[in-house]
Amino acid sequence: MTxxxxxxxxxxxxxxxxxxxxxxxxDKVYEGLTAACALVVPGLVIAIAVAVFAAAWPAFxxxxxxxxxxxxxxxxxxHFGAAPxxxxxxxxxxxxxIIATPLAIGVxxxxxxxSPSWLRQPVGFLVDLLAAIPSVVYGLWGIFVLIPxxxxxxxxxxxxxxxxxxxxxxxxxxxxxxxxxAGVILAIMALPYISSVSREVLMAVPRSQREAALxxxxxxxxxxxxxxxxxxxxxxxxxxxxxxxRALGETMAVTMVIGNRPEISASxxxxxxxxxxxxxxxxxxATNDLHLSALMAVGAILFIITLIVNxxxxxxxxxxxxxxxx
Amino acid sequence: MRTARNRHLVSGAMIGxxxxxxxxxxxxxxxxxxxxxxxxxxxxxxxxxxHMPKPVGETGGGMANAIVGTLILIGIAxxxxxxxxxxxxxxxxxxxxxxxxxxxxxxxxxxxxxxxIVMGIFAWEVLVRPIGHFSALAGGVALGAMMIxxxxxxxxxxxxVVPTSLREAALxxxxxxxxxxxxxxxxxxxxxxxTGALVAVARxxxxxAPLLFTALGNQFWSTSxxxxxxxxxxxxxxxxxxxxEELHRLAxxxxxxxxxxxxxxxxAARFVTRSRFGAPVD
Amino acid sequence: MLQSTEVLREKPMRVITPTVQVxxxxxxxxxxxxxxxxxxxxxxxxxxxxxAVKDVSISIPQNAVTAIIGPSGCGKSTLLRxxxxxxxxxxxxxxxxxxxxxxxPIYGDGTSPIAVRRHxxxxxxRPTPFPTMSxxxxxxxxLRVDSKSHAARGATSEIVEEALQRAGLWAEVKDQLDxxxxxxxxxxxQRLCIARALATRPRVILLDEPxxxxxxxxxxxxxELVYDLRQTVTVVIVTHNMQQAARVSDGTAFLLMGELVEFxxxxxxxxxxxxxxxxxxxxxxxx
Numbered sequence: 001m002t003x004x005x006x007x008x009x010x011x012x013x014x015x016x017x018x019x020x021x022x023x024x025x026x027d028k029v030y031e032g033l034t035a036a037c038a039l040v041v042p043g044l045v046i047a048i049a050v051a052v053f054a055a056a057w058p059a060f061x062x063x064x065x066x067x068x069x070x071x072x073x074x075x076x077x078x079h080f081g082a083a084p085x086x087x088x089x090x091x092x093x094x095x096x097x098i099i100a101t102p103l104a105i106g107v108x109x110x111x112x113x114x115s116p117s118w119l120r121q122p123v124g125f126l127v128d129l130l131a132a133i134p135s136v137v138y139g140l141w142g143i144f145v146l147i148p149x150x151x152x153x154x155x156x157x158x159x160x161x162x163x164x165x166x167x168x169x170x171x172x173x174x175x176x177x178x179x180x181x182a183g184v185i186l187a188i189m190a191l192p193y194i195s196s197v198s199r200e201v202l203m204a205v206p207r208s209q210r211e212a213a214l215x216x217x218x219x220x221x222x223x224x225x226x227x228x229x230x231x232x233x234x235x236x237x238x239x240x241x242x243x244x245x246r247a248l249g250e251t252m253a254v255t256m257v258i259g260n261r262p263e264i265s266a267s268x269x270x271x272x273x274x275x276x277x278x279x280x281x282x283x284x285x286a287t288n289d290l291h292l293s294a295l296m297a298v299g300a301i302l303f304i305i306t307l308i309v310n311x312x313x314x315x316x317x318x319x320x321x322x323x324x325x326x
Numbered sequence: 327m328r329t330a331r332n333r334h335l336v337s338g339a340m341i342g343x344x345x346x347x348x349x350x351x352x353x354x355x356x357x358x359x360x361x362x363x364x365x366x367x368x369x370x371x372x373x374x375x376x377h378m379p380k381p382v383g384e385t386g387g388g389m390a391n392a393i394v395g396t397l398i399l400i401g402i403a404x405x406x407x408x409x410x411x412x413x414x415x416x417x418x419x420x421x422x423x424x425x426x427x428x429x430x431x432x433x434x435x436x437x438x439x440x441x442x443i444v445m446g447i448f449a450w451e452v453l454v455r456p457i458g459h460f461s462a463l464a465g466g467v468a469l470g471a472m473m474i475x476x477x478x479x480x481x482x483x484x485x486x487v488v489p490t491s492l493r494e495a496a497l498x499x500x501x502x503x504x505x506x507x508x509x510x511x512x513x514x515x516x517x518x519x520x521t522g523a524l525v526a527v528a529r530x531x532x533x534x535a536p537l538l539f540t541a542l543g544n545q546f547w548s549t550s551x552x553x554x555x556x557x558x559x560x561x562x563x564x565x566x567x568x569x570x571e572e573l574h575r576l577a578x579x580x581x582x583x584x585x586x587x588x589x590x591x592x593x594a595a596r597f598v599t600r601s602r603f604g605a606p607v608d
Numbered sequence: 609m610l611q612s613t614e615v616l617r618e619k620p621m622r623v624i625t626p627t628v629q630v631x632x633x634x635x636x637x638x639x640x641x642x643x644x645x646x647x648x649x650x651x652x653x654x655x656x657x658x659x660a661v662k663d664v665s666i667s668i669p670q671n672a673v674t675a676i677i678g679p680s681g682c683g684k685s686t687l688l689r690x691x692x693x694x695x696x697x698x699x700x701x702x703x704x705x706x707x708x709x710x711x712x713p714i715y716g717d718g719t720s721p722i723a724v725r726r727h728x729x730x731x732x733x734r735p736t737p738f739p740t741m742s743x744x745x746x747x748x749x750x751l752r753v754d755s756k757s758h759a760a761r762g763a764t765s766e767i768v769e770e771a772l773q774r775a776g777l778w779a780e781v782k783d784q785l786d787x788x789x790x791x792x793x794x795x796x797x798q799r800l801c802i803a804r805a806l807a808t809r810p811r812v813i814l815l816d817e818p819x820x821x822x823x824x825x826x827x828x829x830x831x832e833l834v835y836d837l838r839q840t841v842t843v844v845i846v847t848h849n850m851q852q853a854a855r856v857s858d859g860t861a862f863l864l865m866g867e868l869v870e871f872x873x874x875x876x877x878x879x880x881x882x883x884x885x886x887x888x889x890x891x892x893x894x895x
Contacts, residue, residue, distance in 0.1 A: 030507065
């Protein structure tokens with residue numbers, strides 16, 4: 001082994017000075033590039049907000065709150081009341097959550113607690129796969145399979161056999177395209193989101209919690225009800241809100257099955273409208289600037305609502321993982 | 327009466343309910359796949375991939391223009407979405423808790439939940455209105471913007487799985503920081519990152535709403551990025567809502583093709599990352 | 609046998625604090641060990657405001673194995689990592705004082721940590737082969753091959769073989785050099801990491817509890833190879849296993865709560881320690 005000169009590091013420094021400087025420079029370039037990429041994300045959110053609100057401003061300025069409160073959508077006359085669309089978005093999402101939540105939580109509990117291990121992967125995969133199906137495929141299936149099914153079997157069953165037709169929620173003619181159809185499709189679309197988040201938070205509950213309950217003599221169900229679910233509760237609510245966010249913003253599937261009738265009705269069997277459908281249907285044929293601006297305004301409202309719902313959802317889910325880390 | 331026997335009965339009943347829920351939850355997927363195959367499989371032929379749609383009223387024809395259109399749109403979207411998403415993911419995985427990192431992480435998740443129609447009107451406002459006409463480029467950019475938050479988060483997740491000891495080993499060998507990040511950490515996580523990218527591509531390949539007012543759709547054969555372009559999901563929508571049965575048939579076939587792509591990629595993704603999921607945490 | 613005064617005459621430096629006594633190292637065959645290899649002077653290492661290493665001054669001899677022992681959390685790993693400027697890779701970490709390796713200060717102005725690390729090898733507690741690289745690529749990972757010519761590649765494979773020989777792994781892997789490094793057992797992977805560190809022909813190699821995660825047989829192999837390495841490399845090994853320190857090292861330093869309590873030849877430290885704290889530790893009263 002040859003011995004290095006006394007100041008081996010000095011010589012090294014001189015010889016490799018260029019390389020060393022190059023490394024420092026390359027490091028800076030690398031950090032700059034990745035930071036720039038990261039900045040695109042908040043940049044995009046700001047850009048979307050600015051663009052949409054700027055385009056919506058003329059309508060807000062001219063029409064004010066009437067966009068939200070009135071029902072008269074009259075392009076020629078210059079009245080743009082989107083209340084039916086807003087109503088429809090809320091109701092269809094509510095129906096979706098009512099149907100999807102118990103199912104999703106049931107599946108999540110099944111997968112995290114009771115499922116035999118050979119079933120866990122396949123069932124979990126099949127449920128998660130629902131999230132991957134494109135919206136337009138849901139819509140296609142909705143038009144040609146779900147709506148006939150509802151019209152010929154489910155709706156008569158609800159209205160006549162169960163006599164629910166007497167209530168305002170199931171009254172009126174039932175042609176198929178309806179709030180109920182939209183609610184069912186949205187439920188299927190929201191299910192995987194609620195289920196996947198719930199499953200994760202349930203699995204994250206420490207085994208010690210479960211064992212403590214069982215050691216006290218709880219049945220398996222009681223253990224879940226009293227020890228596991230309360231621990232995971234905020235995460236599950238976060239999952240539900242995530243599903244809600246998905247349902248609120250859904251466009252294609254809903255447009256294809258809801259009937260696109262801009263009227264507020266109490267009946268689930270009647271056709272309806274949603275904000276997303278409104279925009280989808282009219283945007284490419286917007287005739288004048290105010291019309292366009294009104295549609296942008298609806299888009300802005302949708303943006304804000306989904307932003308808030310998704311932000312809250314995320315915060316809830318995060319708080320569970322932060323608690324677990326403690 | 328809360329006897330032990332009653333409590334056990336209740337427990338058993340609830341467990342049974344969860345089994346039922348699981349069964350019900352897997353039904354829709356199987357239902358949809360079943361109908362897609364039954365109604366669409368017969369129309370899948372070489373013609374479907376190579377022929378243009380026939381004029382209304384005639385039988386036959388295919389969706390060649392839509393398939394090529396979707397491929398072009400995915401291409402544009404990937405060129406935008408993948409580099410930015412991977413770069414952002416690298417930043418998040420390394421900087422972890424700086425204000426920029428936390429903000430980006432939070433907003434990426436929020437963006438992931440953005441209604442795709444809002445992305446569509448945004449892209450219209452920025453790329454169609456100023457230019458004056460619809461274009462494939464606008465559609466590709468809208469889809470690319472949707473890809474960014476998806477790829478960012480999956481990339482970050484995959485990078486975080488790489489143990490810090492590997493990074494330390496590289497640093498101890500005298501690697502500069504950038505080389506550690508790219509030649510060691512990124513390289514180790516590459517399989518997972520590619521998988522995440524593929525999943526994002528599959529996601530946006532099926533999106534319709536952002537294309538409604540950007541790419542618009544095109545009845546004719548077009549590969550120009552400055553013109554409106556056909557896309558598979560757009561075509562499915564147009565045909566499904568049309569009056570003619572023949573077009574419905576094509577819509578089912580198109581949907582089957584679309585979902586087959588999505589399924590294959592999802593299965594592959596699941597396979598690649600299979601070791602990361604499974605049993606409950608202790 | 610060298611006297612402490614000869615070491616001092618080579619280069620004037622304030623190395624010795626009143627509480628530390630440098631012991632004469634065991635004789636080795638190289639005549640380069642006239643000059644100490646690593647000289648730390650009033651070295652302190654901080655994580656934020658907490659000092660993990662407090663005012664340590666130590667002179668580590670060349671071509672010998674020096675062990676650093678002490679209870680968990682005493683700062684021995686931190687001290688080791690100051691010798692190749694790895695401590696500063698942690699956020700909010702900083703170093704005060706100076707460290708010289710073979711006479712050159714490594715914390716000087718304009719001294720690049722990357723250059724330092726290229727000349728000081730390090731092996732960690734858990735084996736860390738690069739999973740996407742083959743065995744030979746792993747060994748060559750630290751080399752900077754500037755040209756892809758046939759000659760350069762030939763030189764690389766010679767270096768790889770030499771490093772694997774020195775790590776005692778050549779016979780076991782010479783037929784599978786292109787296979788993934790992850791196919792090896794834990795002990796083999798750790799020896800691969802040692803080969804990787806040796807490939808750059810460093811003058812110093814730092815081992816941070818290298819056998820902590822290995823089975824007894826692999827541990828023995830690594831200890832044998834460490835003992836052999838001292839003829840050509842200066843080895844500093846951190847270990848929580850006193851028997852291991854006694855087996856492989858020429859000199860041993862005992863650290864307690866960030867302070868250097870005693871540094872002596874291994875025989876002396878373990879049979880006649882000067883400091884009562886050392887005696888308590890090695891007789892198992894704590895730690």
